[in-house]
Amino acid sequence: MIRFLLVPTTALLLCGAGLAGCTGVQPWERGILAKPHMALERYPLPEKFTGHNHGSREAAAGTGSAGGGGCGCY
Amino acid sequence: MAATERPQSPRSSALQALNTAALALPGLLLASAQAAEEDVSFQYGHYQESNRELYEVRSRFRPIEVESLQGMARLKFTDRLKFTANYTQDTWSGATPIATAPLSFRGNRDRGIISGATPNLQNGEVYFDKQFRPLRQDAVTGALRRDDRLVHTLSSASPETRKQGDFRLGYEWDEAALTVGGGTSVEHDYESNFGNLGGRFDFNRKLTTLNLNLSYTASSTRALLDHDATPYIQRTTYGNRVEVRSDGSQILRGSRDDWAGTVGLTQVLTKSSLAEVLFGYTHARGYLANPYKVVEVAFVDPDQTPGASGELRGETLAFLERRPNTRDQWTASLRYVLHVDPLDAALHLNYGYFHDSWGIDAHTFQADWVQPLGSGWTVTPRVRYYSQDGADFYHPYLISRQAANKVVLDDAGNVRVIPYDPRRLPDAYSSDHRLSGYGALSGGITVSKEFARGFTLIADAEYYSHAGSLKLGGGGEGAYSDFNYYAVNATLKVNLDALSSAQPWQGGHEHHGAHHPIHHGGHAPAGVMFNHMLSEPGAMMVGYRYMYGHQAGGMLRGSGGIGDAALVALGCGGEPCYVTPTQMGMHMHMLDLMYAPTGWLNLMLMPQFVDMHMFMRPLAGAPEAADPGTAAAVIHANHEHTTGGVGDTGMYALFKLLDSGGHHLHATLGVSAPTGDVGIRLRDTHRQQLGFIHYGMQLGTGTWDFKPSLTYTGRNGDWSWGAQLSGTKRLEDRNESGFAFGDSFQSTAWGSYSVLDWLSASVRGVYTVRGSLAGAYNGPYHRIGPMDYGASYGGRYWDLGLGLTAVVPDGALQGNRFSFEWIQPLHDDVNGYQLPRDVGLAATWSYGF
Numbered sequence: 013m014i015r016f017l018l019v020p021t022t023a024l025l026l027c028g029a030g031l032a033g034c035t036g037v038q039p040w041e042r043g044i045l046a047k048p049h050m051a052l053e054r055y056p057l058p059e060k061f062t063g064h065n066h067g068s069r070e071a072a073a074g075t076g077s078a079g080g081g082g083c084g085c086y
Numbered sequence: 087m088a089a090t091e092r093p094q095s096p097r098s099s100a101l102q103a104l105n106t107a108a109l110a111l112p113g114l115l116l117a118s119a120q121a122a123e124e125d126v127s128f129q130y131g132h133y134q135e136s137n138r139e140l141y142e143v144r145s146r147f148r149p150i151e152v153e154s155l156q157g158m159a160r161l162k163f164t165d166r167l168k169f170t171a172n173y174t175q176d177t178w179s180g181a182t183p184i185a186t187a188p189l190s191f192r193g194n195r196d197r198g199i200i201s202g203a204t205p206n207l208q209n210g211e212v213y214f215d216k217q218f219r220p221l222r223q224d225a226v227t228g229a230l231r232r233d234d235r236l237v238h239t240l241s242s243a244s245p246e247t248r249k250q251g252d253f254r255l256g257y258e259w260d261e262a263a264l265t266v267g268g269g270t271s272v273e274h275d276y277e278s279n280f281g282n283l284g285g286r287f288d289f290n291r292k293l294t295t296l297n298l299n300l301s302y303t304a305s306s307t308r309a310l311l312d313h314d315a316t317p318y319i320q321r322t323t324y325g326n327r328v329e330v331r332s333d334g335s336q337i338l339r340g341s342r343d344d345w346a347g348t349v350g351l352t353q354v355l356t357k358s359s360l361a362e363v364l365f366g367y368t369h370a371r372g373y374l375a376n377p378y379k380v381v382e383v384a385f386v387d388p389d390q391t392p393g394a395s396g397e398l399r400g401e402t403l404a405f406l407e408r409r410p411n412t413r414d415q416w417t418a419s420l421r422y423v424l425h426v427d428p429l430d431a432a433l434h435l436n437y438g439y440f441h442d443s444w445g446i447d448a449h450t451f452q453a454d455w456v457q458p459l460g461s462g463w464t465v466t467p468r469v470r471y472y473s474q475d476g477a478d479f480y481h482p483y484l485i486s487r488q489a490a491n492k493v494v495l496d497d498a499g500n501v502r503v504i505p506y507d508p509r510r511l512p513d514a515y516s517s518d519h520r521l522s523g524y525g526a527l528s529g530g531i532t533v534s535k536e537f538a539r540g541f542t543l544i545a546d547a548e549y550y551s552h553a554g555s556l557k558l559g560g561g562g563e564g565a566y567s568d569f570n571y572y573a574v575n576a577t578l579k580v581n582l583d584a585l586s587s588a589q590p591w592q593g594g595h596e597h598h599g600a601h602h603p604i605h606h607g608g609h610a611p612a613g614v615m616f617n618h619m620l621s622e623p624g625a626m627m628v629g630y631r632y633m634y635g636h637q638a639g640g641m642l643r644g645s646g647g648i649g650d651a652a653l654v655a656l657g658c659g660g661e662p663c664y665v666t667p668t669q670m671g672m673h674m675h676m677l678d679l680m681y682a683p684t685g686w687l688n689l690m691l692m693p694q695f696v697d698m699h700m701f702m703r704p705l706a707g708a709p710e711a712a713d714p715g716t717a718a719a720v721i722h723a724n725h726e727h728t729t730g731g732v733g734d735t736g737m738y739a740l741f742k743l744l745d746s747g748g749h750h751l752h753a754t755l756g757v758s759a760p761t762g763d764v765g766i767r768l769r770d771t772h773r774q775q776l777g778f779i780h781y782g783m784q785l786g787t788g789t790w791d792f793k794p795s796l797t798y799t800g801r802n803g804d805w806s807w808g809a810q811l812s813g814t815k816r817l818e819d820r821n822e823s824g825f826a827f828g829d830s831f832q833s834t835a836w837g838s839y840s841v842l843d844w845l846s847a848s849v850r851g852v853y854t855v856r857g858s859l860a861g862a863y864n865g866p867y868h869r870i871g872p873m874d875y876g877a878s879y880g881g882r883y884w885d886l887g888l889g890l891t892a893v894v895p896d897g898a899l900q901g902n903r904f905s906f907e908w909i910q911p912l913h914d915d916v917n918g919y920q921l922p923r924d925v926g927l928a929a930t931w932s933y934g935f
């Protein structure tokens with residue numbers, strides 16, 4: 013499965029290095045990317061609430077960052 | 087990087103284009119935790135789980151529900167230095183699984199009638215066939231028949247509250263950022279402290295962003311084990327982790343450390359798409375189990391002589407679950423965001439992979455469609471699918487092929503009992519369904535509306551379905567563990583950047599003829615509600631109000647003290663008192679939303695969230711309670727009692743009566759709607775139904791209340807003063823639980839002086855009368871102390887308030903008003919027998935525009 017993710021990772025790295033032809037976006041061409049609905053985190057509080065519900069009911073709660081969240085003992 | 091999000095006027099479209107370009111820099115766009123916005127958000131959320139499948143047993147307990155409150159402030163100290171603070175509190179109550187067992191073990195039976203909080207964990211004799219499959223005995227004929235059905239054993243909990251505060255401080259360079267954060271989460275049996283360090287680096291003309299994050303969490307468990315269950319729970323495999331105290335109660339202690347790191351790479355792919363890959367690793371070490379989950383073990387002696395139908399007899403014992411002491415978790419996720427030009431929508435696709443050293447592999451797929459609809463509306467439907475394998479040590483229950491207690495004759499012919507060998511049990515075992523194999527499908531929708539002047543309302547709903555049959559590739563847990571939940575939340579976000587650029591104070595929030603915002607330092611003290619009006623038509627105000635009241639000390643009768651012996655004899659209306667409260671505390675969080683349709687009429691909405699706690703102690707000289715239910719309630723009083731959730735909601739209209747020179751008079755008419763729960767009950771214990779919690783611990787009044795008030799304020803130069811008369815009249819005799827709090831009346835007067843042009847200090851006197859409580863609970867409850875009698879509610883109270891009010895005159899927080907008041911009780915003359923009040927606090931933040 014990790015191998016499956018290596019493909020896009022490699023592609024992104026190549027892309028970042030300017031080798032994959034996807035870096036031609038000029039600063040004045042980033043209007044669409046700046047739209048609020050393109051942001052990776054759009055609604056911080058609702059997303060945190062939903063994430064906490066998932067985290068208290070699913071084993072894959074460890075997301076790699078410490079955020080407290082309590083025992084989840086219930 | 088000094089980009090601003092302040093709205094531009096239409097004429098500066100060139101500037102807007104440049105600004106948009108600046109915003110498009112990945113650093114701002116992608117790391118929204120460090121976004122340039124300055125805002126304050128409040129959120130209320132509710133989580134409600136469905137009933138579990140219990141077959142023929144009907145549980146009279148509500149499934150678990152959670153009330154949640156969150157607040158967040160994101161502020162800029164300078165253009166480069168940013169600060170985020172969060173506060174979260176959750177209160178949950180209801181029934182959850184404690185164990186799993188074959189239906190034939192009858193774990194949910196309670197005296198054969200009801201299912202309750204008192205689970206049957208030790209089920210005596212159980213039967214299996216030769217292949218160790220469970221057999222069920224017919225209650226009438228006694229015949230044994232194979233029955234493979236499993237069922238959760240449910241246990242119910244009294245309300246409990248968790249509180250968390252955390253912060254993050256970030257510094258931005260042109261092509262990098264550094265953040266440091268930390269926080270703490272506290273509940274009565276679990277505490278967690280955490281810190282994190284993050285870095286962001288932009289490359290490649292900001293088309294590529296690298297994010298690194300490292301965090302550490304230290305947590306400790308101090309769980310009081312359920313005294314109903316402990317006699318039936320084996321601790322033999324738990325070493326000295328469980329401490330047995332002199333009163334027989336058992337405390338489980340544990341601690342754990344979690345180290346976590348993530349590496350993320352975000353890449354702009356095209357003018358309308360971007361992608362992110364994120365890898366994470368977490369190492370956890372220490373006590374990683376859940377102290378409230380047990381595993382049923384059926385001990386079956388394989389050497390026994392089978393019964394008449396060939397059945398094997400077994401005996402069940404319950405063991406606290408055991409998990410490995412370490413857990414390594416790896417995550418990898420891929421996100422892709424694509425702008426769909428024809429619809430001006432954004433499609434967000436997310437895949438996450440999870441693997442851990444417990445043998446769990448999990449996959450998450452999510453798709454969000456973000457559709458702006460114009461006029462500030464955005465609708466985001468989403469769908470999510472999650473699937474996980476079970477942990478290596480997950481078992482719904484265990485069968486151990488040995489006798490629980492084997493009776494043998496030794497060489498000398500003496501009878502000996504050989505207990506089970508705990509070494510023949512696995513090293514780790516859990517029947518927590520969260521470690522089982524299953525899938526979950528959920529769908530949700532987020533609707534947001536951005537109003538003028540930087541207000542945004544966000545409503546979100548999700549429905550979630552957990553089922554073994556939904557597991558990817560099949561082979562999930564049985565249908566007995568299936569459940570659903572729904573969760574809803576509503577968020578109010580106030581964008582301070584947008585507000586301050588709209589020159590807030592010129593639009594309204596003025597009175598007394600003041601023309602400069604700092605004159606608002608002359609406002610009434612923080613503890614006075616409805617203390618001002620917005621005078622400009624169309625003006626709005628948003629505020630947050632916090633109030634705290636605490637009672638502690640020796641009990642009062644009227645205004646004098648009373649000892650234990652007298653309290654036992656007199657405090658409970660002819661019956662003996664068994665316990666007395668020693669401390670009670672109440673936190674109230676209120677939102678003030680105010681709008682002025684005209685200069686003479688203001689409308690106000692005030693939702694609130696409350697949480698309360700109470701400690702009690704046994705009274706010296708109290709008799710033993712004869713009634714077993716009352717006796718159980720007395721024992722339960724050794725625990726802290728807590729409640730929390732949405733309180734009553736106030737709706738008010740303020741009418742200006744006089745506004746001339748330095749004098750202002752207005753009347754407020756309003757009602758309080760009974761949105762707070764008045765049906766909260768304690769969990770059953772000792773096989774007794776404890777019923778309703780004490781009246782004062784309910785979250786609302788349960789009645790529609792009429793709340794009029796009359797407020798006068800005046801000012802002259804640096805001095806201001808005011809007075810207010812206010813009352814509460816219950817509009818109903820009884821609420822749905824059978825009682826009504828008494829009416830109340832309050833009068834207060836204050837004076838205030840502007841010490842500095844942005845700071846004023848106030849002194850206030852308060853007199854309050856409250857009536858006693860009428861009626862009584864119309865369902866089961868036990869009267870164990872004075873607080874369970876209506877006659878011991880209300881009284882006459884005198885207080886002194888000392889306050890400070892600051893209005894930020896300029897800078898990033900210009901126009902924000904902060905006010906604080908210490909309310910010192912001077913004299914209590916209580917009805918009946920009550921705790922004295924020892925302190926009150928009021929704090930407000932408000933922003934008008």
